[in-house]
Amino acid sequence: MALTATAVKERSLLGLKDLSAAEISAILDRASYWDAKEEKMIPVLKDHFVANMFFENSTRTRFSFEMAEKRLGAQVLNFAAAASSVEKGESIYDTVRTLESMGIDAGVIRLKPIGMLEELAKRVSVPLVNAGDGNNEHPTQALLDLYTMKQHFGELSGLKVSIIGDIKHSRVARSNLWALQKFGADVKLCAPENMRAPELSTYSPYIPMEEALCADVVMMLRVQLERHTDGLIKSAEEYRLQYGLTEERAAALAPHALIMHPAPVNRGVEIDDAVVEHPQSRIFKQMQNGVPIRMAVMERALL
Structure with missing residues (x-):
């Protein structure tokens, strides 16, 4: 089922500057819930596809997201710009739209250009999670x-x-x-x-x-x-x-x-x-x- 623009925005995490203390607290509380679980895998996201799109180098953040996604049972696609069409000149927007059209349900994205993530979020219909954009937010x-x-x-x-x-x-x-x-x-x-x-x-x-x-x-x-x-x-x-x-x-x-x-x-x-x-x-x-x-x-x- 396609999400409304409002739902996509509410589920995206582009930064904390515009997030309320209550919304941040809800994430921290839910993290505490998952932290207390002894099971390695609880497949609540088993029917969902997530693309980790890293247009800038990362080790800790990328592996941490992948571990989190896999512990929840999601199907994970890992995308590194160095081994992709972006090296051949394909734009970041086109890459995200390509993965969206293939059926991903959410995207985790790291990129260098400041302000691009916000623009991308307006133009795609899946939630995006900011894994670091320029020197803006993480x-x-x-x-x-x-x-x-x-x-x-x-x-x-x-x-x-x-x-x-x-x-x-x-x-x-x-x-x-x-x-x-x-x-x-x-x-x-x-x-x-x-x-x-x-x-x-x-x-x-x-x-x-x-x-x-x-x-x-x-x-x-x-x-x-x-x-x-x-x-x-x-x-x-x-x-x-x-x-x-x-x-x-x-x-x-x-x-x-x-x-x-x-x-x-x-x-x-x-x-x-x-x-x-x-x-x-x-x-x-x-x-x-x-x-x-x-x-x-x-x-x-x-x-």
Whole structure:
């Protein structure tokens, strides 16, 4: 049965900026339901086809979505741009429309061009889930981050969260900022001058590194070295000394504080090797939590 445009929009997950706290809470609660299930597979989506369409490289996010989809019994089509017609000049829109016309019921999509996902969503008749678009949003990453914080602290209201690093290029920082503020968390940003997104200072102040470490959650961001062709950082070691979570800085954190990172981690740049699996680190727990979160998101898209 074809979905109405309203139903498609309600089931899509393009970002968290326009999602209410109640809608986000519903996803977190449903993730908790799936997280508690001991069975590896509960095939509630066995009659549904999902296409994972990655027009930008991904390992963790793609495998996490695939694991979530398969645990729910969905039929999964994996599409990588490097091995596709997009390399021959086929447009992203044409690719999505092609898969839609073949009968997919939902699409998970990652792409570089900002604003394209929103346009695509208006022109196709299946729900789309944002797996990262440019430096705009990465909603499922922020959802799993919130879920991880909530697991530890019980609630998000009043939580002091510092997001540190390459804010300028970070879709993770944006999605976390929009979502955390809806729940009354106190979010602060910290970045070198040339890695700041000035437009975000309207929503959250930029603070020095020493102040940023006085938080309940210290969220380190990956330095996106591939985007730094214009020499944003002089050297990895200099960045580490000024903005990295070194062993010394980690030792000075409050005993209850959590260390988080969306991964992949540049060990020895934004975070020291020994800190990745520090007792207060939740980096691998975040990855684990990505599966029930994405199960909840895919169920929402399809049922």
